[in-house]
Amino acid sequence: MSTNESNAFSPRRRPVRLLALVTAVCALLAVAASGAQAAGSFAITKFDGEVTRDAAGDPATQAGSHPYEAETEIEFAKSTTNPFVPAANFKDLQTLLPPGLVGNPNATPKCTMAQFQVAVSPLQLGECPDDTAVGYADVSSLIPYGGHIKAPLFNLTAEPGEPARFGFHILTASIYLDMSVRTGGDYGLTINVSNSSQALPVTGTKLVFWGVPFDSSHDGSRGSCMTIFGPSGSECKVSGPHIPFLTNPTSCEGPVRTTLRASSWQWEPGQWVESSFLSHNPAQELAEPTGCSELPFEPSFEVKATPGSAASPSSLAVDVKIPQSEGLEQLASAQLRKAVVTLPAGVTVNAAAANGLTACTAAQIQIGNAEPAACPDGSKIGTTEIVSPVLTKPLQGSVFLAKQGENPFGSLLGVYLVAEAEGVLLKLPGKIDADAASGQVTTTFDNNPQLPFSDFKLSFFGGPGGVLAAPSRCGTYTASGRFSPWSGTSPVSEQSSFAVSSGPEGGACPSGKLATKLSAGTVNPSGGRYSPFVFDLSREDGSEAIAGIDAKLPPGLLAKLAGVPYCPDATLAAIPTAAGTGAAQLAGPSCPAASQVGSVAVAAGV
Numbered sequence: 001m002s003t004n005e006s007n008a009f010s011p012r013r014r015p016v017r018l019l020a021l022v023t024a025v026c027a028l029l030a031v032a033a034s035g036a037q038a039a040g041s042f043a044i045t046k047f048d049g050e051v052t053r054d055a056a057g058d059p060a061t062q063a064g065s066h067p068y069e070a071e072t073e074i075e076f077a078k079s080t081t082n083p084f085v086p087a088a089n090f091k092d093l094q095t096l097l098p099p100g101l102v103g104n105p106n107a108t109p110k111c112t113m114a115q116f117q118v119a120v121s122p123l124q125l126g127e128c129p130d131d132t133a134v135g136y137a138d139v140s141s142l143i144p145y146g147g148h149i150k151a152p153l154f155n156l157t158a159e160p161g162e163p164a165r166f167g168f169h170i171l172t173a174s175i176y177l178d179m180s181v182r183t184g185g186d187y188g189l190t191i192n193v194s195n196s197s198q199a200l201p202v203t204g205t206k207l208v209f210w211g212v213p214f215d216s217s218h219d220g221s222r223g224s225c226m227t228i229f230g231p232s233g234s235e236c237k238v239s240g241p242h243i244p245f246l247t248n249p250t251s252c253e254g255p256v257r258t259t260l261r262a263s264s265w266q267w268e269p270g271q272w273v274e275s276s277f278l279s280h281n282p283a284q285e286l287a288e289p290t291g292c293s294e295l296p297f298e299p300s301f302e303v304k305a306t307p308g309s310a311a312s313p314s315s316l317a318v319d320v321k322i323p324q325s326e327g328l329e330q331l332a333s334a335q336l337r338k339a340v341v342t343l344p345a346g347v348t349v350n351a352a353a354a355n356g357l358t359a360c361t362a363a364q365i366q367i368g369n370a371e372p373a374a375c376p377d378g379s380k381i382g383t384t385e386i387v388s389p390v391l392t393k394p395l396q397g398s399v400f401l402a403k404q405g406e407n408p409f410g411s412l413l414g415v416y417l418v419a420e421a422e423g424v425l426l427k428l429p430g431k432i433d434a435d436a437a438s439g440q441v442t443t444t445f446d447n448n449p450q451l452p453f454s455d456f457k458l459s460f461f462g463g464p465g466g467v468l469a470a471p472s473r474c475g476t477y478t479a480s481g482r483f484s485p486w487s488g489t490s491p492v493s494e495q496s497s498f499a500v501s502s503g504p505e506g507g508a509c510p511s512g513k514l515a516t517k518l519s520a521g522t523v524n525p526s527g528g529r530y531s532p533f534v535f536d537l538s539r540e541d542g543s544e545a546i547a548g549i550d551a552k553l554p555p556g557l558l559a560k561l562a563g564v565p566y567c568p569d570a571t572l573a574a575i576p577t578a579a580g581t582g583a584a585q586l587a588g589p590s591c592p593a594a595s596q597v598g599s600v601a602v603a604a605g606v
Helices: 016-034 216-221 569-574 582-587
Strands: 044-052 069-076 090-096 133-140 148-156 164-170 173-181 189-193 204-210 257-264 273-278 300-306 315-321 336-342 380-387 395-401 413-421 424-434 441-445 455-460 475-485 492-500 516-522 533-539
Touching: 044 257, 044 273, 069 090, 069 257, 133 164, 148 204, 300 475, 300 492, 315 336, 315 475, 380 413, 395 424, 395 455
Parallel strands: none
Antiparallel strands: 044 069, 069 204, 090 189, 090 257, 133 148, 133 204, 148 164, 164 173, 173 189, 257 273, 300 315, 315 455, 336 441, 336 475, 380 395, 380 455, 395 413, 413 424, 424 441, 475 492, 516 533
C-alpha cells in the first residue's frame, strides 16, 4: 500500500478539524433522530440501478460476462416539514436481484467480525484489510457538508446459515448486508438489511459492488482509502488473482427485473412498500441480455450401476459435470435449465422396494417456500451432492419419493431432491416416467435454478430395498442424457454405458429362460369335503418374466357358487382404476362382502 502523506484527508493523517466536524454532525443526527416523528408517509420515491461493463458506465448486456460494477440507488420520501430528514426511518430492506445474477463471495479474502467491529467510531471504522473491500456505500442524510457519507464495503465472514455477508459503517452505525437464495421461487439472490440503526435519519443510499474487486481502478476508493468524504487521494493497492466477483445471467429472456422491499420502524411488523425497475441503458431504454449464443455449454454425463448383477436391486449413480471458468476475460458457462436422463431398457423400477417405503407429501416438502423439508426417513431413496464454484463446501442432501398423484406433476412416480450448504437450500421436484410396456425409466428435472455448479451427483440406494432393478440379462447397457441450457441454445446429448456381468447374488449370468415353481392343492385332502384351495406360483430372479397364467385344475375339483351373490356389473364399472386408488379398495372394497370368494397376493420386483 502506498500513502500520499500530503493529502489532508489521508486515512493515516486526519486533521484535528475533522474530529470537530464529525462531532457536530453526530450532534445534528442525534437531534434529528430524537425529535418528533417527521411529517409524511414512508415511501420509496426512487429505486434504480445499473450493471456496467467498464469505468465509462456503458451497460453490461453480454450474458455470462463479468461486469465492472453493479450499482443500486434508493431514495425515501422526505418530511413535508423538514426536507433534510425522511418522513419515517427505514427498518428492513430486501433487494431481490434478477435470477442468474451471481456473486462469488470467495473472490476476495474475508474480514472477520472481530476485525470489522474493532473500535468503531466516526474516525475508526474497524480494521478490515483493504483486500477484503468489494465496493462502497454512499448514504444521504442530515449532513451539513453535502448530504452524503461515504463508507467502504467489505466482504465479511458469514454467519452460520448465510451464503455471504457484507458490511459497512456509517459513523458509529454498522450496516450488515446478508445474502440469501430465494428457495422455492426463482432461486435468485436477495440482499437483506435488517433492523438498521434508528439513530441515522437516512433519506437515500447508493450501493456499489465491484465486478472484479482487485482491479487496480478501484485502488483509490478501496478500504482505508475511502473516507466519509469520499476517496482520500491515496491508493490502496492489493495483490492476488483477479477473480470475478459478479457474473451476469446466462439467459437472454427479456429485460431483467430488480425489486426492492422496505419496512419502517414506525410501521407494524410485516408492512412493506415495494418498488422495482427493469434493466435499461442510460437513456432509460429497456436493455435485454445479449450474446447467449456465445456462451459455452459442455456438460458431461456418467452413469454407474453396482454391483453389476442382473435381475438385482441396483445402486445406480448419475454424475453430470459442467466446466466452470473463473477467467476474467472468459464468459461463464450457460447454466443448466433442463436435464432428461433415460436409463437403458431393462433397468426398471423395482416394485419390491415399495414394501415398507413411505412417500413425502406436498405438505412435508413445501416445495414453494424456503422452509426446511420434513420428508419422513422412510421416503428417502437416495443421496445427492452438488459442487458449486461460489460455495466453499458442496451442497449435500437426500432424494425422497414423492407421493403418487399428489406431486407437482400429478404423476404416479416422482422424486424430490433436497440439498443444503452454507445457507443455500435447494428443493427440486423431478418427474419419473416408466414406459407402460417396457418399464424403461426417464427422469426429468426442469427449470433448474440459474446457479452455477460444476458437479451434480445423484445416487439411488441399492440393496434389498433398492428402488431400481438391473436388467435381467448380462451385457452392456447405455443410458442417454439430454441437457438444455438457460441460454436457449440447442440441447446437448450425451451417453454413458455400464456393464452387467453376473447373475443374482454374483452367480452365473441368467439364461433368460422361464423358471417357475408351482405349489397347488386343497388344504383339507379328504375326498368329497369342502376345503380352501391354494395356488402358489413363483419364479426365480433372472428368469423370464411371466406374461400370463393358464391353470388347469384336477378332474373332480369343483366350486359351489350357489348362494354366493355376484358383484353387480355397475359396481365393477364404477371402481376407480387410476394410479394410487388400489389402497382405498383394499381398505373399503366396492363389491359386497358376501361376493368375496377368495384372496390374491402378488409379489413383484427383484
